[in-house]
Amino acid sequence: MKKNNMVAMILAGGRGSRLFDLTKKVAKPAVHFGGKYRIIDFALSNCANSHISTVGVLVQYESILLSSYSARSSTWGLDSKGGGVYVLSPREKDETGLGLYNGTADAIYQNLDFLDQEEAEYVLVLSGDHIYKMNYEKMLQKHIESKAEATIAVIEVPKKEASRFGIMNTDSTDRIVEFEEKPKEPKSNLASMGVYIFNYRTLRRYLREDAKNSESAHDFGKNVIPAYLNDGLKLQAYRFKGYWKDVGTIDSLWEANMDLLKDNSGLDLFDPSWKIYTDDASATPQCIGSKAKLNNAFITQGAVINGEVNHSVIFSGTRIEEGAKVTESVIMNDAVVGKNAKLTRCLVADGIRIPEGMVLGKKNSDEILLVSKALIAKAGENHE
Amino acid sequence: MSKVLGLLNFEPSYVYVKGIEDFRPISAASILGRYRVIDFMLSNFTNSGIDSIKVYIKNRPRSIVEHITRTSYNINSKRGKIHLLHGENNFGNNELFNVDIQAFKTYMEFVDIENSSYVVIAPSHFIFKQDFSEMLNYHIVSKNDITILYQKANDTDQNYLMGDILSLDENKRVTKFHKNRGKYKNGNVSLETYIMPTLTFKQLVEEAAATSSLYSLSDIIADSAKVLKIGAYQHHGFCACISTLKAYYDANMQIKKEKEMLKLINEDWPIYTMTNDSCPTLYKPSAKVNGSIVANGCQIEGTVINSVIGRNVIIKEGAVVKDSVIMPDTLIDKNVKLECAVVDRLSIITHIKDLKGTKEEPIYIKRGDRI
Numbered sequence: 001m002k003k004n005n006m007v008a009m010i011l012a013g014g015r016g017s018r019l020f021d022l023t024k025k026v027a028k029p030a031v032h033f034g035g036k037y038r039i040i041d042f043a044l045s046n047c048a049n050s051h052i053s054t055v056g057v058l059v060q061y062e063s064i065l066l067s068s069y070s071a072r073s074s075t076w077g078l079d080s081k082g083g084g085v086y087v088l089s090p091r092e093k094d095e096t097g098l099g100l101y102n103g104t105a106d107a108i109y110q111n112l113d114f115l116d117q118e119e120a121e122y123v124l125v126l127s128g129d130h131i132y133k134m135n136y137e138k139m140l141q142k143h144i145e146s147k148a149e150a151t152i153a154v155i156e157v158p159k160k161e162a163s164r165f166g167i168m169n170t171d172s173t174d175r176i177v178e179f180e181e182k183p184k185e186p187k188s189n190l191a192s193m194g195v196y197i198f199n200y201r202t203l204r205r206y207l208r209e210d211a212k213n214s215e216s217a218h219d220f221g222k223n224v225i226p227a228y229l230n231d232g233l234k235l236q237a238y239r240f241k242g243y244w245k246d247v248g249t250i251d252s253l254w255e256a257n258m259d260l261l262k263d264n265s266g267l268d269l270f271d272p273s274w275k276i277y278t279d280d281a282s283a284t285p286q287c288i289g290s291k292a293k294l295n296n297a298f299i300t301q302g303a304v305i306n307g308e309v310n311h312s313v314i315f316s317g318t319r320i321e322e323g324a325k326v327t328e329s330v331i332m333n334d335a336v337v338g339k340n341a342k343l344t345r346c347l348v349a350d351g352i353r354i355p356e357g358m359v360l361g362k363k364n365s366d367e368i369l370l371v372s373k374a375l376i377a378k379a380g381e382n383h384e
Numbered sequence: 385m386s387k388v389l390g391l392l393n394f395e396p397s398y399v400y401v402k403g404i405e406d407f408r409p410i411s412a413a414s415i416l417g418r419y420r421v422i423d424f425m426l427s428n429f430t431n432s433g434i435d436s437i438k439v440y441i442k443n444r445p446r447s448i449v450e451h452i453t454r455t456s457y458n459i460n461s462k463r464g465k466i467h468l469l470h471g472e473n474n475f476g477n478n479e480l481f482n483v484d485i486q487a488f489k490t491y492m493e494f495v496d497i498e499n500s501s502y503v504v505i506a507p508s509h510f511i512f513k514q515d516f517s518e519m520l521n522y523h524i525v526s527k528n529d530i531t532i533l534y535q536k537a538n539d540t541d542q543n544y545l546m547g548d549i550l551s552l553d554e555n556k557r558v559t560k561f562h563k564n565r566g567k568y569k570n571g572n573v574s575l576e577t578y579i580m581p582t583l584t585f586k587q588l589v590e591e592a593a594a595t596s597s598l599y600s601l602s603d604i605i606a607d608s609a610k611v612l613k614i615g616a617y618q619h620h621g622f623c624a625c626i627s628t629l630k631a632y633y634d635a636n637m638q639i640k641k642e643k644e645m646l647k648l649i650n651e652d653w654p655i656y657t658m659t660n661d662s663c664p665t666l667y668k669p670s671a672k673v674n675g676s677i678v679a680n681g682c683q684i685e686g687t688v689i690n691s692v693i694g695r696n697v698i699i700k701e702g703a704v705v706k707d708s709v710i711m712p713d714t715l716i717d718k719n720v721k722l723e724c725a726v727v728d729r730l731s732i733i734t735h736i737k738d739l740k741g742t743k744e745e746p747i748y749i750k751r752g753d754r755i
Contacts (some may be wrong), residue, residue: 034663034664035663036662036663036680058545141579163534168699198646198722209536252700260664260666261666263668269663269664270663270666270683272680275661275663276661278661280659280661281637281654282654282656282657283418284645284677284681285417285418285647285677285678285679285680286665286677286678286679287640287642287672287674287677288676288677288678288688289674289675290690291672291674292673292674293674294667294671294672294673295669295671296667296669296671297663297666297667297668298664298665298666298667299664299667299678300664300665300680301664301679301680304642306642315665338414
């Protein structure tokens with residue numbers, strides 16, 4: 001049943017260069033997370049659970065895997081008639097020829113024909129690289145009630161961290177009066193979550209204007225939102241309470257995984273009423289061997305554990321061999337931790353084989369060690 | 385290749401898995417935490433390239449229908465099909481069909497429609513891995529009328545009771561069928577898996593129906609040993625006939641060993657099942673787990689030793705689960721001690737703190753029980 005005429009557009013084209021080797025051949029939204037998921041599963045499942053039936057996924061950087069993955073709409077139950085997941089990559093057009101997406105606003109602008117065709121009344125703009133559970137239907141309701149032209153979801157962040165975010169300054173009714181991108185001296189602690197609802201007709205007009213402006217960076221935060229504010233349009237903040245994390249760096253990706261080990265992180269993946277859907281791996285159940293030792297672990301099917309796992313998240317198809325010790329680490333899909341190897345505060349990329357006895361990472365280190373192919377090769381040389 | 389049709393038979397009357405079967409046919413019972421018994425045989429079919437399959441259902445179709453219709457067994461969604469065939473208009477009877485011949489005869493038109501050259505008939509209460517395309521090649525090369533899959537077993541005094549034991553000649557042709565009454569330890573056990581031309585199958589069904597209403601397919605095949613060339617094809621590796629509660633328990637315990645499991649289920653031979661979209665399992669700091677297999681969606685605070693834990697199971701602090709099979713969606717509360725138990729789905733164990741069976745006779749906790 002089509003419950004609202006809001007079309008979701010997930011921005012999933014960025015490279016995510018601060019994830020280094022993890023995004024060498026895979027776009028950030030397709031990076032694995034939390035044992036069995038990919039990062040984009042959160043945005044897509046939120047859409048499905050919010051009764052949104054049409055979702056556009058805007059891809060650009062290394063998009064083969066991300067496109068084929070997103071296109072399987074049935075994974076998230078987004079396969080009802082009249083809806084679906086549309087993978088929108090840059091395309092050659094009749095009048096303009098081939099152009100890559102040049103900024104977040106440009107990506108939506110280049111797909112106005114798609115939104116026209118879907119007869120969208122509201123457009124929900126999302127990022128494909130955030131971990132959170134959110135009911136967009138409730139946000140739409142608020143948006144409609146407030147009669148705003150656009151509503152921006154915000155979350156309270158600690159004051160001292162506020163300068164890392166786009167900060168919304170609001171009046172007493174939560175109307176946005178000012179937007180500051182990464183302010184040195186933040187006036188409020190309401191950070192934009194990169195979740196926007198726009199009335200489509202107005203957005204359409206502003207995007208067409210923005211496209212004509214050769215000086216614009218074609219960015220929602222830098223250009224479109226300020227243009228709305230300049231013209232005195234009503235922009236409303238929607239306060240979100242709950243877990244939300246941008247996983248753009250190795251450290252934050254590691255942290256978000258570690259949050260899954262906590263009882264009260266605010267992200268409840270066990271809640272049956274708001275499941276996060278993902279591709280079903282035809283893997284065996286988890287095999288916890290007779291010599292295994294587990295001390296706080298989040299483990300998914302297809303993993304075989306014969307060693308010791310402390311405060312770690314273990315992804316599908318991994319093997320932790322006998323005598324190996326994994327502490328405060330994230331072991332991604334199909335990685336193998338060889339016998340007696342010791343990993344502390346590491347994030348091991350997909351498919352990496354840690355040789356027998358190798359020791360990586362340090363207790364109490366400030367930075368999380370990304371264990372990639374290159375690192376293993378280098379560590380092997382030093383070993384010899 | 386000539387077209388091959390897969391027929392998944394229902395369990396014969398000698399199968400009775402105490403407790404579990406009161407709620408569903410054994411083929412729909414949960415096994416190894418995340419599968420149903422039937423997944424193994426259906427995956428045998430599809431992994432062998434057979435994607436037209438008829439599933440005959442004797443009684444209580446609900447759980448099987450729900451499971452199969454929501455599982456993709458990697459069958460081409462347009463050209464392949466799993467057809468569910470259960471009796472209709474039989475209200476008041478406990479069973480929709482009594483013997484398999486009745487079901488085969490009733491629904492022969494659905495076999496005809498496929499225009500297949502061969503049928504592979506497989507049982508739904510067995511677990512083993514078998515490439516049927518290799519068996520079919522053997523069938524064709526050896527010019528048999530019927531080929532039966534068998535296993536050389538050394539525990540026929542304990543298992544496979546009331547199944548068929550085959551006497552074979554030097555050419556691996558079956559000379560005689562015996563009912564296994566547990567007298568001998570060693571024997572060639574029929575795995576109730578047959579390959580034959582579709583035409584032969586149809587003739588046998590007609591013949592059996594004309595003989596007696598109690599006749600089953602295995603009866604009529606046994607009768608035909610003198611007139612037809614019945615060959616035997618040996619199966620190697622793990623095999624379980626789930627005909628009793630102990631056999632069900634043993635199968636779980638045997639497959640849960642890593643080496644055994646990876647022989648039965650691996651990348652080259654995936655076992656398909658329904659996804660539940662459960663998140664991974666959380667082992668809290670107080671959890672102690674070893675020698676076990678665990679499905680996704682569990683929250684474990686207690687101790688789990690040498691057990692099989694189904695999906696979405698909660699095991700609270702201080703609880704000890706040992707040598708047990710816990711089916712999905714159950715709760716084992718604080719300080720409950722379980723040993724050699726089979727706990728059926730959706731049950732909650734909270735008041736009774738000590739439940740102990742033996743490996744010979746595991747204790748069974750009913751589906752949905754709150755004790």
